[in-house]
Amino acid sequence: MAKLSLSDLNESDLKGKRVFMRVDFNVPLDADRVITSDNRIKAAIPSIKYIIEKGGRLILASHLGRPKGEKKPEFSLDVCAKKLSELIGKDVKFVNDCVGDEVKNAVDAMKDGGILLLENLRFYKQEEKNDADFSKQLAANADIYVNDAFGTAHRAHASTEGMTKFVKKSAAGFLMEKELKFLGEMLENPKKPFIAILGGAKVSDKIMVIENLLSKVDGLIIGGGMAYTFLKAKGREIGDSLCEKDKINTAKEIMKTALDKNVAIYLPIDHIVAKTPKSGEDFMTALKSAEYKEVLRDSIDDGWEGVDIGKNTIDKFRNIISKSKTIFWNGPMGVFEVEQFSKGTLEVGKALAESGAVTVVGGGDSASAIKKLKLSDKMTHVSTGGGASMEFVEGKELPGVAALTNK
């Protein structure tokens, strides 16, 4: 069902109206509360500019961190008001609350084209509980609701779902619209061949994604830690590599379904292996100085653990990628945080960048890997929502999207 978007709203809809926009200003802060990346604020600027240029009275609301329903100054959004003001060269008034008289007074005093940023929504536990009364209080300051926070759209919270019941019109912001367009087109109408590349630590996190993708893709590349459960299911020796024993049968079933559906599953054929860190050691720290080597076969000896795909696997994956027209990628091919084990992820990222295909990268770890590798602008779309993009690809309806007005 197509949803109302900000681009469907023109000056006559917005001028003089109180436009409440849920944004994702959940920015990283250092110990002195300095914003270390303002990407999320920048990402909301197209919607912000559109609304104020059309004379809307813009009320912005977001969460920041996990204050768990308490007013904790270290999670105040005051720093974001300052940063947004700097970025757009306009006054952004910060209000110390997100509901109540102080907000009402500030909203009443607004002029057309003005901007307010409300205090952290999660200072109230009612936000995450999707409390109806709290939703009503938020909606009391809104003529129109816009959601530009894709990253929280998979959660039914007061500011993402509840309050839409008390507002006449609810629209997707530009960022949200872009996410729905690219993820939606990829699932509904992909250029073929369509392949998905899945990696990361666990099979269990990705079972539903795989199940939904199996009826859509022509091929599935599996790398990273999750590949070892599949290799084990195929009877390979995997040494001390990551393996979810209780998911071996699931892996077998997935491979059988893939066969029935004529979907090729591609697994690593060689590996970079490291000497397993002793138990009790911090995995990542130990891995940085661990002895490692390349094994040019798909089996791994005891005492060693697969930490990246090998060079033949890179060639194999590259070849498949180069023949594809649509590619979805979620999850690194190895422990990419450690330089010597980041090659597989880097090479797959490069192959995507050079493929000429429509390339969609799921959020979370894959988005940070792509960013670390400076490949973000080479992709068709890098999702801003980790959990949200995964639930979307699982085929689930996101409550924050379902709640928007149908066109």
Ligand code: AMP
């Ligand atoms: P996920 O959140 O499931 O996408 O997993 C991402 C994490 O998987 C990253 O922190 C990687 O270091 C980790 N990872 C990828 N490959 C492996 C591997 N072969 N062994 C252990 N961890 C891995």
